[in-house]
Structure formats: C-alpha cells, structure tokens
Amino acid sequence: MTYVTDVPEMAVAPAGGPPGHGAVPAADTPTQWAAAYFDGYSTVGLLAVVGVLFLTVAFVGGRLLRPVVPTPEKLLTYECGVDPVGEGWAHTQVRYYVYAFLYVIFAVDSIFLFPWATVFAEPGFGGTTLVEMFVFLGFLTVGLLYAWKKGVLEWT
Amino acid sequence: MNDTLEVALRLLAVFVIFLVLPLVIGQTEHKVMAHMQGRLGPMYAGGFHGWAQLVADGVKFAQKEDVVPANADRRVFQLAPAVALLPYLLVLVAIPIGPDNAVGEAIDAGIFFVLAVMGVGVLGSLMAGWASANKFSLLGGLRTAAQLLAYELPMLLTAASVAMAAGTVSLPGMLDAFEWWWVPWQIVGGVVFFVAGLAELQRPPFDAPVADSEIIFGAYTEYTGLRFALFLLAEYAGIVVLSGLTAVLFLGGWHGPFADELGWLWTLLKTLALAFVVIWLRATYPRLREDQLQKLAWTVLIPLALAQIALTGVVKVAIS
Structure with missing residues (x-):
C-alpha cells in the first residue's frame, strides 16, 4: 500500500x-x-x-x-x-439545501471507499468485502431512489 | 546538496509546466475554435499565425486598471483569484509524467490529495461571487455551488473505482499496476470523470455559472485587469490538470510503445488530446440549462459511477 x-x-x-x-x-x-x-x-x-x-x-x-x-x-x-x-447581497431562498444534504451524505460515504479500495481484493478478503460493497452501493442507491421518488430530482 | 538541487529542479519543472501548458492550450483553443467556425483566429501577434496572442493579452491585462467596486468586500474580492489559481499548481506536483519516479513529488495518498486540492479551486469562484456584491455575481456563485455539489460526487466515485482496480491510492503506484485492458474496463468511469471534471471547471457545455450572455460572466463580472487574467489562467490550468488526471487514471498515463524513453511524451500527447476534446466540446455543444445540469449529474452520472464501482469490484475479486 x-x-x-x-x-x-x-x-x-x-x-x-x-x-x-x-x-x-x-x-x-x-x-x-x-x-x-x-x-x-x-x-x-x-x-x-x-x-x-x-x-x-x-x-x-x-x-x-x-x-x-x-x-x-x-x-x-x-x-x-x-x-x-x-444591494448586491440579496436574500435568496436556498431551495437546494436538499442537494447539499444529499451531497454531504454521499461524499462522506465515498471518502471511506479510498482506504477500503486498497485492501478489498487482498487474499482473505475477497467474497466478504464484495458483499459489503454491494450493501454499501445498495444504501447509496436506495438513498438516490428515495430522493428521486420524493421528486427532489425532478425539475420543470 | 544533491537532494536540494533535485527538489529545486522538480519544482522548477512543475512551475514551468504550470505557466506554459495553459497558454499552449489557450492558443490552441483560439485557433481550433476559429477554424471549426470557418475563421482564422489571431494572425498578427508574434508574426507566425498569431502565436504570441496570449502573451500580448497578458501584457494588456497587466496594464489595465484594477477596479474594486466600492460596495465589494475588498479583501476577499482581491484574494479570490489567488485562491482559484494556486490549487491547480499544487495538483500538478502530484501528477506522474513518466516511469521511474518522474513526478514532481510521489505522494502516498496521491489521488486523495489531488481531489481534495482541486475542490479548493472552486472556492475562488464562490469567494468572487459573494464578495463582488453584484447580483449577477451572486447568481453565478450560487450556480457554481450547485454545480460543485452535483458533480464532485461522480468524480470521487469514479476515481475510487480506479483506486480499487489498482489496489493503491498513489498515482505512480496506479500507473505501475496499469494493464492495457483497464481502458475498456474503466471506460464508463473515465467518461463520467471527464464530464464531471468539465462541469467542475465550468467549461462549456456546463458553463451556466459564467454564462456571459445571461449573467455577464457570473462571479467574474466585476473583475478587471490582472485579477481577471488570473481567473482565466486558472481555467486553462484546470484544463491541463483535468486532462492530465484523466490520462493518468483512465488512459494509462506514460504507458505506450518505448515507455522507458518516451513515457513523458505519451503523457503529454494523451493530455493534449483530451484538452483538444475539451475545446471541441466548447465549439460543438450549446450550454445546458441549470435544471438539465442537475438532472444529468444526479440521474445519469452518479448511477453510472455506482455501476462502474460494482463492475470494478466484481472483476477485481474474480481475477485475484
């Protein structure tokens, strides 16, 4: 490493x-x-x-x-x-704080990918870490689908 | 002191690359876009096909009055270009250009360092957008922030995919582990990384934050002279960094025929080819609307990046 x-x-x-x-x-x-x-x-x-x-x-x-x-x-x-x-510093309604939340959740999660990436395929990890990876991806996907379903990702 | 001399030479090389390559790409953009649009582009400065146009521009910018609006937050306003530019210089030090330690400095957590420092560059635009006390600038700053939130993520995920493939987070280490079939294996991640990087640099077609025809260059509306030139330099240095990183992570960097002698040339060629694509896209695609930008990131790039991670994980475990 x-x-x-x-x-x-x-x-x-x-x-x-x-x-x-x-x-x-x-x-x-x-x-x-x-x-x-x-x-x-x-x-x-x-x-x-x-x-x-x-x-x-x-x-x-x-x-x-x-x-x-x-x-x-x-x-x-x-x-x-x-x-x-x-004045220039107008007050605006920040409607995309939801994205800020989404971003923070995803970004903090993905930071943990990096140390994990260096060891996950080492002998003795293999299958278990792969399952873990799919659990991780599953969480992210469910989060994304939830946001989608809530209409957060719809713009008209 | 041999060590001191070596470090000095490496830093000098990085610094020269930082000053020269952005200008080369800027000049190429002038000429390539011109010819794509049936024009000639600059022809006079320097004599031969206007090669010195950007030098002339620089001289002109340096002589322009530096206007800081009376209402602006003076210190932050003046500091913003420096914050936008410096990170790209620091990133260049970690990008390997050849085999056998031909890199400014081999940093253990290279990919991590590079992504973290690149993120700081966007802060310059945010500072400029807020400190200008201008409505256009504020809108530009808000759009920049929204774009950063949406596109930083696919970039992180796809970079993590390459780290998984190589089993290391060191950039030279990744290249040592590189095999040719990584290119088709990681191609989806590569495209996502490149597109997300374009969006982070606010290059067309993702230039809604600076859209000159609707919000007058967004965060940079109030900038003049040297400070404006530094923002432009940051944009082109950003293209160098993004193209170089994409070449290193997804196209094998210095790998190619005669890599031992010509490794640096392969890195340079791949970087310039990608920079050409950046220019090409500017001349080809219309600007995406703000909602289209968000939709592309959240509903296309992020799912693709997650799929790439799954693919990388399965293949890597299967072969090891």
Missing part, C-alpha cells in the same frame, strides 16, 4: 529515530513512518510558497504598471449600465 520512494535516509535524521541503537533500521517505527510520509508534503509546502511568491510578484508588478484613476461611476456596482437597485 505504501509507495515510499527515496525517503528513509533523509527522513530519519530530523525525526530522531530510536536513540542509543547503533544500526538505524529502515523506516519501521511509527515515528519514522510518519516522518517519511510527511516528507513528501514538505515539497508540496515548498511549491505552495513558490506559488504565493509568484502571485505576490504579479500583484506588486501589476500595481507598478497599471494606472489608478478611480471615479465614483467606475466604482459603482455593474448592473447593465443603470444605477444598481437595492
């Missing part, structure tokens, strides 16, 4: 593996495991820093290049060229 590539040597040092032992074991204590795992994300963090720098340079550079000549008309909210009526 793990796909650790070239991390152990680098990762062991800062994590402070088991002290007092001469030979450093390959990443097999929980600390080293965690260090190796999060090491990949430090690169991602570095890239995020690069991205933020890029945007900062773009914004600052843009400020130096562009003119700033605000007028009251220019700062008016756009409404097809006429003066805006009422």
Whole structure:
C-alpha cells in the first residue's frame, strides 16, 4: 500500500529515530513512518510558497504598471449600465439545501471507499468485502431512489 | 546538496509546466475554435499565425486598471483569484509524467490529495461571487455551488473505482499496476470523470455559472485587469490538470510503445488530446440549462459511477 520512494535516509535524521541503537533500521517505527510520509508534503509546502511568491510578484508588478484613476461611476456596482437597485447581497431562498444534504451524505460515504479500495481484493478478503460493497452501493442507491421518488430530482 | 538541487529542479519543472501548458492550450483553443467556425483566429501577434496572442493579452491585462467596486468586500474580492489559481499548481506536483519516479513529488495518498486540492479551486469562484456584491455575481456563485455539489460526487466515485482496480491510492503506484485492458474496463468511469471534471471547471457545455450572455460572466463580472487574467489562467490550468488526471487514471498515463524513453511524451500527447476534446466540446455543444445540469449529474452520472464501482469490484475479486 505504501509507495515510499527515496525517503528513509533523509527522513530519519530530523525525526530522531530510536536513540542509543547503533544500526538505524529502515523506516519501521511509527515515528519514522510518519516522518517519511510527511516528507513528501514538505515539497508540496515548498511549491505552495513558490506559488504565493509568484502571485505576490504579479500583484506588486501589476500595481507598478497599471494606472489608478478611480471615479465614483467606475466604482459603482455593474448592473447593465443603470444605477444598481437595492444591494448586491440579496436574500435568496436556498431551495437546494436538499442537494447539499444529499451531497454531504454521499461524499462522506465515498471518502471511506479510498482506504477500503486498497485492501478489498487482498487474499482473505475477497467474497466478504464484495458483499459489503454491494450493501454499501445498495444504501447509496436506495438513498438516490428515495430522493428521486420524493421528486427532489425532478425539475420543470 | 544533491537532494536540494533535485527538489529545486522538480519544482522548477512543475512551475514551468504550470505557466506554459495553459497558454499552449489557450492558443490552441483560439485557433481550433476559429477554424471549426470557418475563421482564422489571431494572425498578427508574434508574426507566425498569431502565436504570441496570449502573451500580448497578458501584457494588456497587466496594464489595465484594477477596479474594486466600492460596495465589494475588498479583501476577499482581491484574494479570490489567488485562491482559484494556486490549487491547480499544487495538483500538478502530484501528477506522474513518466516511469521511474518522474513526478514532481510521489505522494502516498496521491489521488486523495489531488481531489481534495482541486475542490479548493472552486472556492475562488464562490469567494468572487459573494464578495463582488453584484447580483449577477451572486447568481453565478450560487450556480457554481450547485454545480460543485452535483458533480464532485461522480468524480470521487469514479476515481475510487480506479483506486480499487489498482489496489493503491498513489498515482505512480496506479500507473505501475496499469494493464492495457483497464481502458475498456474503466471506460464508463473515465467518461463520467471527464464530464464531471468539465462541469467542475465550468467549461462549456456546463458553463451556466459564467454564462456571459445571461449573467455577464457570473462571479467574474466585476473583475478587471490582472485579477481577471488570473481567473482565466486558472481555467486553462484546470484544463491541463483535468486532462492530465484523466490520462493518468483512465488512459494509462506514460504507458505506450518505448515507455522507458518516451513515457513523458505519451503523457503529454494523451493530455493534449483530451484538452483538444475539451475545446471541441466548447465549439460543438450549446450550454445546458441549470435544471438539465442537475438532472444529468444526479440521474445519469452518479448511477453510472455506482455501476462502474460494482463492475470494478466484481472483476477485481474474480481475477485475484
């Protein structure tokens, strides 16, 4: 399941593996495991820093290049060229909170698919997990059919 | 320090891809759509068939005045383009382009990371839609939210199907496990993933949230200059990410003849072919109405995605 590539040597040092032992074991204590795992994300963090720098340079550079000549008309909210009526943050009836519910239920469920997906076909699981999968899919399908029957999925 | 140098080179490569490929796809869109509609498209900028059109556009955008409406929520309004753009840069780091660890960074929970971070990009549109204090923007933001709710799900489910087939959630690991017959096996999931991804990027025919002819570009109505350009860049970076991910998950990524030497080329070709399809769809299909959008997601894509999971599970258990 793990796909650790070239991390152990680098990762062991800062994590402070088991002290007092001469030979450093390959990443097999929980600390080293965690260090190796999060090491990949430090690169991602570095890239995020690069991205933020890029945007900062773009914004600052843009400020130096562009003119700033605000007028009251220019700062008016756009409404097809006429003066805006009422305010922009209008109250709306959120009729699709039902979908939000549906979405949360389904999405939380499907998150659990990922860890399960890595082991379900391992020797010793096979048939049982397959039955479990159909039970899971059954629940989702019943939920969807219920919503359908309730007319939630009808639009006219 | 060899390690430091290597990480720096990898990040540089990811960053260059992030800046160049979206422009290539944008220029291709100009030319391909033009020719599909019997026009020539840009011909002057840069001399040869207007190749520098987008560079010229960028220069123009950078010199435009940056207008923040007096009624807008200033900070959120200004931050929104950054939130829309950054996630796609971060996703690129996890997409493998060749065999033997040719990836920005091999992340263990790659598919999970990628889907989670891609979801953040939509937040930029929501922030823009609300912070603009504009009725068109608010409508656009609401439509964006509705679309996210409907289409995130089939995407998750079909990605889980590939994770089941490979028995791993690491993207390079999935490609190592790939066999050619996965393409027909996962084809339904692939189509669902691609369509749902298009909807999440708000690309035609799923562009009701930005529909320029009815709600004046939705969440982006009030944006000008550089910030508007960043939203556009985010859209094209999104196409790169979606096409790349579809190629990796469903079309075998770097697999192909001479994969050891030319793996990166296969990834690039598959990605560009899918990007071409994205452009093609824009030139071909009319925009779906909001109710048609929802209907397609809940009554077609999600049942199909569930069926794909069942198929994947049965076949996988049968062969192992």
